[in-house]
Amino acid sequence: MVRGPFYDKNGLKKGAWTSEEDYKLTCFIQRYGHSNWCKLPRLAGLSRCGKSCRLRWVNYLQPGVKRGNFTKEEEGLIIKLHEEAGNKWSMIAKNLPGRTDNEIKNHWHTHLKKHIKQNPKTSEVKEKFSGALKRKAKQKRESEIESVHASASSHQILESSSLSPEVSSPKFSSLGSDHSPVTGINWIEEDRRLASSFETCGDFWSEPFVADDMYIPYEFTISPYVSYYDDGIDLFDQVMQELPKN
C-alpha cells in the first residue's frame, strides 16, 4: 500500500520504510533526540533525507501515535474543528491526542469530506484562530526552551533517554500491544535483545549511529523531546470564547 523503495539521484532512499530503518530511527531518537533533522539521518546510519525521517517519526514511530478506526467522538471533533478553522490539520491533530495531522487529513479526504456539506465560517473566525495559534506557539516554544535547560542541568533527560525496556517500551504500549503496528516488531523483545547486545558488544552504539567519525554533536546529547500533545483544547476553548456572540 506504499511506494516501493528506490534511490534518487542524490543516493537518498525514497519510498516505503523497512522495519530495520524504523528500528534505527527509533533507537537513535530515543537516545539522542531529534534536535537536528538534517544531520540525524547520517548519524543514525540512514540513507534518508531529514524530512523523510521527521515524517516517519511524527506520523508513525512517535510514542503515543494511535492507529486504527476513528471513534464517533473523534470524527465529530474533526468535523467541528474543520468547520471552524478549515484545513488546519496540525491544529486539529493537537485536539485529538494520539492522532497525527496526516492521518486526520487522510481520514477527512477518504471518509468525512464526502459526508459533510461544507459550512465555512467567516474569514474573521479563521484569522482570529490563526493569530491565536501563532501567539500560543511562540509562548510554548519559549517555555520548552526553559524546560529543556532546566532538565539538562540535572541530567534527567539523558537518563530517561537511555534505552531500557522500562523506558522505551511504553512508547508503543499505549497501542495496547508490545508490537509496532506496522513493523510487527515486539519492542520488549527487541529492547531485551538490544540491551543484551549492548552488554556483549561494546561498540553497539557507535554502529550504525556514528559510522564515520564517532562524534555525536552536542545538540544530540540533550534530548529536546517534549510531550507532543499539548494544550490545544484549551486554546480552542479560549479562542471560541473570544469570538463575538451572534
Next chain:
DNA sequence: AATTCCCGCAACCGCATGACG
C-alpha cells in the same frame, strides 16, 4: 479464476515560516 476498477493510506513535494548569522 482472472481481470479491472476503486479506495485507503503512507510517503513525497513544494511552499511558508522562523531562526540564526
Next chain:
DNA sequence: TCGTCATGCGGTTGCGGGAAT
C-alpha cells in the same frame, strides 16, 4: 536588514489490497 538554512504544514501522488465484474 538581508540571506541562508532548517523545520513544519498542507496538497498531492501512487502503490497495493479488496471489491466488483
